[in-house]
Amino acid sequence: MxxxxxxxxxxxxxxxxxxxxxxxxxxxxxxxxxxxxxxPAISRTFYVSQLNGDDNALGTVDAPFKTIFRAISATPKGGTCEVLLRGNYTLKDSNILNNRRLVIRGESGVASETRLIIEEYTAGGVRAMGQFQGKGDVSFEFTDMTLSLPDSNAGSGALSTYYAFIYAGGNSMPGFLPVKLYNFAFELRGTFAGKFIGAGVQCLALSAVNTTIPAALEGSLVTGVAAGKDPSTLPNVITNIAKL
Structure with a gap:
């Protein structure tokens, strides 16, 4: 060769x-x-429209989801779920936030233009309210919206122990719960007999920026805390709110 x-x-x-x-x-x-x-991306932004959305859609601005729960479930554990509400949203069930960070914003950026309207529902023979249950490592942020709370005297029957907007439950309660309010307003549709932060929360960090707390909500912000309480005397609460 x-x-x-x-x-x-x-x-x-x-x-x-x-x-x-x-x-x-x-x-x-x-x-x-x-x-x-x-x-799945660890941080997701979804649009939600209760009026025109579809939970089988993509959650985009042109194809929004219908429910907040769908946005939560589409976010992996350990991630951040940012929900932009397209219009008012009525919440009348319990949504579990398990090891996620939840951010809910009004799309317009103006607190008065988007209302998160809380309604009652019945569970186990008692009255509950639209709410979020925190499990594991969670945090909540609500921005550019008005939270409309129900008139608890309008219905009949006993109120649930968990008659609250946010509470902790299950066998993996968060040891520390951060809740942030920014450009946020409260609306009372009557006498509110529940709590903003309910049972099961062991340690709380509650931040309110550009947010006014109605005097009628004092004593209803954090379960077990009497109206007018100086938060600096509470070892398990960190907040910039002067009176709880």
């Missing part, structure tokens, strides 16, 4: 080897890109 023939053979094999690795590299890169695209 001549030297020229041997060189040609080696060149052919080298070319084939290079082509093989080039193809393998492209396949690996494509597989990695597909895996990354398929993995």
């Amino acid at each position: 001549s030297l020229e023939t041997e060189i040609a053979g080696l060149t052919s094999k080298a070319t084939a080897l290079i082509d093989y690795f080039t193809g393998a590299k492209s396949s690996i890169a494509a597989a990695v890109a597909a895996a990354v695209a398929a993995a």
Whole structure:
């Protein structure tokens, strides 16, 4: 075999080897890109419209979800779920937030233009209210909206122990619960007999910025805390609200 023939053979094999690795590299890169695209993002922003939304949609501005719960369930544990409400939203069930951070905003950026309207529902023969249950490592933020609380005297029957907007429950209660209110307002549709922060919360950080607390809500902000209480005397509460 001549030297020229041997060189040609080696060149052919080298070319084939290079082509093989080039193809393998492209396949690996494509597989990695597909895996990354398929993995859920740790921080998600969803639009929710109770009037025009569909929980089988994508949760985008053009195809919003119908419920807040759908947005929560579409966010992986350990992630942040940011919900932009397109119009008013009526909450009349319990939504479990399990090891996630939940941010709910009014889309307009003006507190008076988006209302989160809380209604009662019946569970186990007692009256409950639209609410969020925190489990595990959770936090809540409500921005650019008005929270409309129900008239507790309008219905009949006993109130649930968990008649509250936010409470902790289950076998993995959060040891520490941050709640932030920004550009936030309260609306009372009558006498509110529940709590803003309810049972099960062991340690609380409650921040209220550009937010006015109605005098009628004093004593109803945090379960077990009497009206007018100086929060600096409470070892388990951190807040910038002067009186609870």
